[in-house]
Amino acid sequence: MAGTTNTAKTTAATGRSGTATAPTxxxxxxxxxxxxxxxxxxxxxxxxxxxxxxxxxxxxLRALAKRLGTQxxxxxxxxxxxxxxxxxxxxxxxxxxxxxxxxLDAMLREARRPKVHDWLVGYVVRRSPTPRRYASxxxxxxxxxxxARAGRSPATGWSRTRTASTSAGSSTSSxxxxxxxxxxxxxx
Numbered sequence: 001m002a003g004t005t006n007t008a009k010t011t012a013a014t015g016r017s018g019t020a021t022a023p024t025x026x027x028x029x030x031x032x033x034x035x036x037x038x039x040x041x042x043x044x045x046x047x048x049x050x051x052x053x054x055x056x057x058x059x060x061l062r063a064l065a066k067r068l069g070t071q072x073x074x075x076x077x078x079x080x081x082x083x084x085x086x087x088x089x090x091x092x093x094x095x096x097x098x099x100x101x102x103x104l105d106a107m108l109r110e111a112r113r114p115k116v117h118d119w120l121v122g123y124v125v126r127r128s129p130t131p132r133r134y135a136s137x138x139x140x141x142x143x144x145x146x147x148a149r150a151g152r153s154p155a156t157g158w159s160r161t162r163t164a165s166t167s168a169g170s171s172t173s174s175x176x177x178x179x180x181x182x183x184x185x186x187x188x
Contacts, residue, residue: 026068028077034064035085052115054085061085065092072098084113091119096127104128 035056044055068074071093078090099107104125111117 056085065089068093070095087116091123096124101130
């Protein structure tokens with residue numbers, strides 16, 4: 001029987017069976033049911049050690065998001081569930097350019113889990129039309145969950161957007177690059 005469960009999970013993750021895959025116009029209930037089917041106690045134990053409360057293998061989660069494609073309406077519904085696995089899928093199926101600054105701000109304040117926050121910054125905020133303006137301003141209010149509590153520097157989330165928005169030719173980045181790798185600057 002255990003082999004049957006693993007086969008069903010593998011089939012749902014790989015999309016090789018027409019019954020287990022979520023169609024492109026999937027509903028919230030269908031996606032949540034598939035996420036529940038992909039839940040694995042071993043993956044949950046590993047993720048809980050890292051501060052996340054979901055039990056879905058990230059490869060399977062990405063495969064689900066790839067099958068769904070870009071669906072901003074479904075992404076908003078999944079984000080509203082406050083379930084970590086559903087929010088990770090939502091981050092992957094959002095259209096970053098369709099989000100307003102206030103909505104991004106609210107999402108960043110609501111992202112309580114490290115993985116959700118990291119993916120939100122990496123996949124949505126950095127690709128939105130306003131990352132530079134937003135990064136210089138930062139969130140309007142302090143967030144209850146901060147990267148500093150997770151053992152990271154307070155600017156971790158925005159350091160990725162600042163790096164992407166500054167040019168590689170700035171004097172500080174070239175000096176640090178030359179200091180760490182002298183061969184990178186030998187051609188100057």
